[in-house]
Amino acid sequence: MVALLVSLGRPAVPELPAGGDPDQVDRVLRERTFVPVEGGEAFSTKVPNGGVAALKPGPGTVLDVGSQVQMIRSKGSPPVRMPDVRGKSADEARAALDAVGITVGETREEFDSGVDGGDVIGTDPSTGTEVGAGSSVTLIVSTAVRLPSMLGRTVGSARDELTGLGLVPQVRQVTDSDRSLVLTQSPGPGARVEAGTTVSLVAVP
Incomplete structure (x- = not known):
């Protein structure tokens, strides 16, 4: 009997393979007679x-049987720097963060x-900090109330608007x-003030 090779x-x-599963990659390389390293x-x-x-050499490279092929392991996504979103609206800040692969996981309010x-004071981690792409960060939003002008208005009108803004009118x-x-x-x-601030009005007659 004669065997033909x-x-x-x-x-x-x-x-x-999709996903880069190490065991699957190892198996596929060995099936092609390569030595994974x-x-x-x-x-x-x-x-x-x-x-x-x-893989190194890359896919499609023709090698001798038994050649070594290097498996380059993933370190995950590269780090990105937190952009400066101070002064933007919350929606604009989310869009700017999303553009660099960062998501907003929580929103915190501060004066x-x-x-x-309603506009953004900053983020946690802060601007310029390196984070991994896909990281979740906290958006810090201002609670300041900007005072409208009450000058020349009637006391009744001024009192109603200030109360509606969460402020406390005090009239002399x-x-x-x-x-x-x-x-x-x-x-x-x-002026930008905190909710609950007393606003003093002097009226005539």
Whole structure:
């Protein structure tokens, strides 16, 4: 009896299986008569940490039977720097963070006299901090109330609007009338204050 050995030629490095499962990659390489060896690490946005992100030599390379092929392990997504979103609306800040692969996991409210209510004070981690792509961060939003001008308005109108904004009007006037006109206010128009702040009005007559 005579056995015939038929050569199939030199094998080519296979394509990576989806997901880069190390056991599966090892098996596929051995089926092609290659010897899998560890080849270090590299960042990858497609393969999770610990999976095989690349082969070296790359897929399609023709090698001798028994050649070594390096498996490059994934270190996960590369780090990104937290962008500066201070002063943006919450929706604009979310969009800016999403654009670099960062998600908002929580929103926290704080008072900041320099930022309008509903706009972003900052983030946690803070601007410039390196985080992994896909990380979840906290958005810090201002609760400040910007004071409108009450000057020249009737006491009744001013009192209603301030109360609606969550503020406490305190009126000094000669005559107890809702029709008296506001002469001064403190804090002044445009000031950013906390909810519950007392706003002093002086009205005449």
